[in-house]
Amino acid sequence: MNIELSNAWKTIQEMINGFFALLPNILVALIVFAVFFFLAGALKQVVRRATQNRRRARNLGMVLGRLAQGIIILIGLFIALTIVIPSLRASDLVQLLGISGVAIGFAFRDILQNFLAGILILLTEPFRIGDQIVFKNFEGNVENIETRATTIRTYDNRRIVIPNSELFTNSVTVNTAFDRRRMEYDVGIGYGDDIETAKRVLLEAVQRLDEVLADPAPDVLALELAASTVNIRVRWWIAPPRRIDDLYSRDQVIIAIKKACAENGIDLPFPTQQILFHDQTEETDGDRTRQREGWAAGRDRVPDSRTIGSALQKLARSNHRHNSHQPGEEA
Incomplete structure (x- = not known):
């Protein structure tokens, strides 16, 4: 037991002595790695500043700066490891990185996929x-x-x-890929209104707005015959095509359309629905041998027809029998 404790203590002493022997190398390696780390950050900033005034090369500068930063940090790590472990060779590092790269690739597949996609986005600039x-x-x-x-x-x-x-x-x-953007809004007028007059009124209302570009010019097109309205589409262009400009121009166009329609007597109807009721057991209700709603097809299955007159007669007889009963008599 004492021999085992003695061996363990010797091992611990050797590790401590080895650490103190490597301590100067470790400090030098940390200093070297820190120098390379700050040098990599400075080089990244230099590349980005060199391309920040060029719109086309800005994203390329970001990619090159990040790649240069990564390469310099990797070189600094190699040098720091060789200082700490002098027996370590470059071939051993390359082999270690190759094995580690495969393992890291499987473990961080999504991260690497996002990294490559980010580089392609920066280069292609969608x-x-x-x-x-x-x-x-x-x-x-x-x-x-x-x-x-x-x-x-x-x-x-x-x-x-x-x-x-x-x-x-x-x-x-x-939305901001180009310097101009076309907007549109649908207006429903009444069927009794003249379409050409309505188009002219709407176009003049939109053309007077400062938020609407004169070139390309706005236009008004008849779109469809809907259930209760004739739909007309108003189209106009704005610049710049940002969200705030979109909202503000739409606000002004809607106000101008509403005001112009009110001043010129153009109806802006709301949806309406018409429901028709009819009795399908009337004699005048088409071909009664064909399938109708409520019974199957076939002459032998057609219910007895009735007329409005016969129905009224039955109702009159019923009322007469009811009124002819004397008080105290049984109905």
């Missing part, structure tokens, strides 16, 4: 920082495009973090 996009049920301003995820700020001041792989493999609507 949208940029500051654009207003719509993705599934989310809509807002693009705040930042990172290598893992993209953050958007909604119009009600909330932050949404979307994985880059989702954005890269699904449809995204970019």
